[in-house]
Structure formats: C-alpha cells, structure tokens
Amino acid sequence: MSVITKDKTATEFSSTLVQFIEEWKDKPGSLIMILHRLQQEFGFLPRPAIIQLSQMLQLPLAKIYGVVTFYHYFKLTKPGRNNIQVCMGTACYLKGGEDIIHELENLLGIHLNQVSDDGEFSFESVRCVGCCGLAPVAVCGTEVFGKLVPDKLPEVLAKLKSN
Ligand code: FES
Secondary structure (H helix, E strand, O other): OOOOOOOOOOOOOOHHHHHHHHHHOOOOOOHHHHHHHHHHHHOOOOHHHHHHHHHHHOOOHHHHHHHHHHOOOOOOOOOOOEEEEEEOOHHHHHOOHHHHHHHHHHHHOOOOOOEOOOOOEEEEEEOOOOOHHHOOOEEEOOEEEOOOOHHHHHHHHHHHHHO
16 A cells, blocks of 8 residues: 655656656556556656656557546545545445544545645545455555544544644
8 A cells, every 4th residue: 555755746757667667668558557656656646747657658648547537546636644545345334434434524624535724634435445354444554443433533633643
C-alpha cells in the first residue's frame, strides 16, 4: 500500500520513475502498470504528470484519460495528508461500514473523495482489504483500524493528525 511522503512538483519525475517508464513503455499492455507507478510517485495523477507521460509514451492524452477515468483506483485530485480507506466489502458493510462513512462526513464536514479544508484528511470507500475478521475496517497508510465504531473515530482522527 502506498503512502504519500512528500509533496512533489508534478513534473519532477524521479530518475527511478523515468527508468521504469523507459523500461516498460514499448511493452504491450503496460499503460496501467505505468500509471500505478506514477500514482505511487505522487499519491495521485496530477495533470502535468499525465501530459508528460503522454509525451514520453507518445500516446494521445485522451487515451490515457480514458484509462484513468475508467478505473476507480486512479485519483485525479490530491488526497488529504491522511487518506482514510473505509472498507465497504461485504463483511464490513454488514457490520456497519456505512455508519463509519456517515460519521466521517459529520466529523470532517466533507463527503467521500473530498479533502478537508486544512488538507489533513480525505476518505474513500474501498473493497475488501483482507482482514474481514476485524470488520468494520478502515486503513490509513500502513495503519489498520479494526472493529471500528463511530464513537472511536474522533480518537482515530486525532491520532492520524498527530502523526
Ligand atoms: S470486507 Fe472489509 S476487510 Fe474484508
């Protein structure tokens, strides 16, 4: 799972990213993998980075955007410093995942896929994250919060904010 560690200028591709793109760009079917690597670099897919990628791959911008907007995984806007992934897989949904989302909306004053005014938080709904025994679950970076109840969320947000 990727964590955003730095705020980078969108067009500043690291040498390892450039090397990765050069290595894969001529191999058929590699666009999605390259986009994943690009999103790992920036935490989302900034427009200038997509433009730069389209030049490097010699692919029309529209084709890249077609792929990016088709898959829910790709983000076109910068997430909060803490992007909370609320699991809405079957087990978590049945154990109150929706209540977690509603309480995050109340506490943060934002909806799914929006960013709080201070840039600290965003949250999204994801499918099973693989620890159904702890349902309902939310994940932020490498931290997993299991058996969540809405009343626990202020504590979770305070902890994340202080990190
Ligand atoms: S359904 Fe949420 S962790 Fe599996």
